[in-house]
Amino acid sequence: MKRVVSILSVILLVCAFCSPASAAAQKEWTFMVFLNADNNLDSFGVGDLQEMVKGGGSNDFMNVICLLDRENAPAKLYHVTKDEAKVIGEPGEVDMGSYKELVKFVLDTAKAYPAKHYCTVVWNHGSGWKDINGEIIKGISYDDQSGNHITTNQLTIAFDEIKKGLGKKIDLFCFDACLMQMVEVAYAMKDGVEYLVASEETEPGHGYPYTEIVSGFKKGMTPEVAAKHIVKEYSKSYDGGSAGYSSTTQSAIKCSELNGLKDAINGFCKVALAGNYGAQFKNALNGSQKFYYRTNIDLGHFVELAQNQIKDESFTTAADKLQAALKKAVVINALSGYNTKNAKGLAVYFPASSYSFSSDYKDLAFAKETMWEQMVKDYYKKTTIKKVVKDVVSGDISSLRNYVSSANQNNREISAELVTKLNFSVFAEGGVDASTQENVKSLVTELKSK
Template identity: 25%
Template sequence: MAEADWTWMIYLATHNNAAEVGEESVARMRQAALNERVRVLVQQATPERTVRRVIGASPELAADLGQIDSGAPDALLDFVGWAAAAAPARRYALVLWSHGSGWAPKEIERLAQGAPASVPLTAAELQQRGAADTAGQVFFSSALRELIAKPTPADRAIAFDDGSGHSLDTVELGRVVGRAARALGRPLDLVGMNACQMSNAEVAYQLRGNAEVYVASAEDMPVYGWPYEDILSRLAAQPAMDAAAVGRLAVERYCAHFRENPLPWGQDGLPDGVTLTALRLDGIPALAGAVSDLAAALRAGIDDMAGAVWAAQRATHAFKFQLYDLAGFCRALPSAQGATADAAHAAGRVLAALSDADLLLASAHVGAAYDAVGGLTTYMLPPGEGALSPYYAATAYAQHTGWGEFLAAYHAALG
């Protein structure tokens, strides 16, 4: 088989109540005007089975894997290896598709049986963790298994409520993408998240060096997901596009779709609109350096500046998982009463890094609620809403920026 320009590897972890909308998404992929220069390979999990497909091929079904844990890192890596061997290409895109990375109660019960706690999960707690807790919305089963293995209901409540699931998912995603890049012998050209709340600094930094371009949403993503028929058709018409151009294309066409096909935003569980951001990951270390300076400036004056930080945080757009828009916080901080000149200067450096073309390829939104957001979030648990995530320190971003140390000092200062 001749080498393609692009191979898209789309991994649908729809082993949950998103199986039907996952099927609809695959149907839209079939509508794309593909050719031999752009190949699309899919692994799709449902509660019944997991299958592999080569979109546009005859036969399309390449393998029926039976029931596997699509949240297992090795399952994702095996798919990447198969796709790269079946459709070698000059450039590779890996898209992870999951319904808010949601987990149904039955799946949590299955995992709980393999991660027993000293006080086992009851049926009522399983139902709560599956349906009500945002931390249950994780992509990797290894992350969820670690949360539900906490010894007591109180420990589990803290773990689920404080963003730990997101932290664990971030670390696991970095490991998997790193292993995938090593298997390919080079970084992935594009990593995309057809899932909710994944455009944040912690995730982007975890992927550095193993992917060139990262595309994700800071907000919840409607079940329609990416308009694959549009994006892939345009790519097939211009297959020589590089990863940066494809990242911009994805942002443009995603937001164009929802402008042209508006939903009842803010109703029936829908967000107030949509967001999508494409980042060039070569620029993420510079952002981390600026954040490190900001964290140091905030820690140095936190006893006198905690009120200013809290005022800036309250003025910043908040998303789920205790994630806040980073640009919004840095814009609000300098004008907050009590902010030091050093902190204001450092916040300005973060804003400059966020808008630098070496990092930001494109960021767009639909909905006035997002007019002031920058498209990249960061963890910032509000004071008085529990303990900081015990897993946050495991993220490379926290380790290299001191952001977790700042958060600890901030919480301690506000008592």
């Protein structure tokens, strides 16, 4: 009998450990951080966990939970209070680069710490488009041990699964990471998230000011008010606040407005495709606010600069509609420093040269459901191809030689059209001397091999 009682006691203890908050009452907020420091940001991750403690941690209306995976160390799950970050789980080595682990973390935390509203933060390197062995890949949460990361399309899968598990969208999702506030990323998450907070530019190593963010959460905060609170505290911290001075960006997107933004972008693209605005777009692109990856430009600033040069009525109408849609989507945009002064809150992918345009872009939901890729490639045709053909016909093959030297698989579509135009202008129409024709033949042959 004593043995039976002992076994029963062990079972009860195990159950209590495995379900630390199985009887937890629902609170207003659960603030959960997926803190992937399994990389060279390890020390910053430990510091941010301590900042959550200094901010007061959990209280009567909010739970603060953090899954911290450190470099060369196993992951631990923490319940954060004003006194300590208490270990409540030791899952061992976790592949923080797997979207499945993100889904598991969110759903398990929501089950153990139920709340009216959920705020999820993914903490790690972010990339816009990350250069890995010469290949540029959009993603987040790079795990140096596994070599994995969460791709943009996997974010869609993750938040579809989270939405099904919770029975609702995540109220507030934040990227404490670099370069993630792009329309391509936001669009991938729009059906599973109410508000998205992120940065167009790189974030300094200190990242979010968790002390101010956690301590500033108040009873009765709505998701939109909470999103604005995080954006404001981040910007303040780098404008002479707790993190000193740096040029930074941070904005909040209302994801329910992204379908309207998509329609406005398509309307803008249609007008651009129908017009002959290559020169004006080139000037606007050159002057647009750019970020660490120069292929990322601020969408609102680009449209503003283009609109300043193009006085066509149909273009003005389409640009006005796009700016209005952006204003609805970006509920707050906060900046610090000088280098980001023209950032309006949402970046987009627009490389200056066709050879830099990633061939993988077409796989993104945003690319499939908008005309943005078509418009950008049309811009290359109206500028690059036009200039190269004009130069060759006049006897100058330097621009063609430069194009061929940089051509790759990313701009094969542009190259194919260039070859067609050259064949017609140089060989069919005539008027080009024999020496130039021979040089063009040689360069075209080289181009076709790329």
